[in-house]
Amino acid sequence: MLIKRLAAPFEDSWALPGGFVDMEETTDAAARRELEEETGVKNLFLEQLYTFSGVDRDPRGRVISIAYYALVKPSELKLQAGDDAKDAQWFDARKLPKLAFDHKEIVKTALLRLEGKVRYQPIGFELLPRKFTLGQLQKMYQFILGRDLDKRNFRRVILKMGILDALDEKQEGVSHRPSRLYRFNKSEYKRLVKSGFNFEI
Secondary structure (H helix, E strand, O other): OEEEEOOOOOOOOEEOOOOOOOOOOOHHHHHHHHHHHHHOOOOOOOEEEEEEOOOOOOOOOOOOEEEEEOOOOHHHOOOOOOOOEEEEEOOOOOOOOOEOOOHHHHHHHHHHHHHHHHHHOHHHHHHOOOOEOHHHHHHHHHHHHOOOOOHHHHHHHHHHOOOEEEEEEEOOOOOOOOOEEEEEOHHHHHHHHHOOOOOOO
16 A cells, blocks of 8 residues: 655655654554554554664655554555545555655565565465455465465365364355355464464465
8 A cells, every 4th residue: 555645755756654753652653643644544453564774765864764564455445545645545565666765675575574474374364355265365375475376285284274164155246166155263273372283374
């Protein structure tokens, strides 16, 4: 998700939403405030990504940025440019326009974090509908990891974990043979983790 900058520097350039931390707020609060001000999006789980401290990353002076990321379903959000931006849009993270500041490096770092973390934590389920097919699950992992996964092996591994509930429902309104729907069982996952279970794709 990018915003088109309203003011200099890099006016009219695409950038990640962001801004300065007020003296009376934490960086977490600042991240939430800036996200809402520039995109209209709020009430999302945010996780700190990395601190970027290159000495010449902002032409206005010495700026250190603490980047955050969130996994959201774009279809469930009404995206709109806030007061601090001309526009706000979703982009393919691997086909981005030229970005302001060092935001290309920030996106690269976020993708590397996501590729690594999605292998050992079930964060990918945040990007799926509440009910999904195994095909949708596999496509999501393939997109994040940037490579194809063997269909039979992927399904065997994911089902063997015991963290999916098979529903007595199938897809509707599809031109192909409807597939069974599943749901991620978060409470079962937490129970298994306490007993030493390791999630690994």
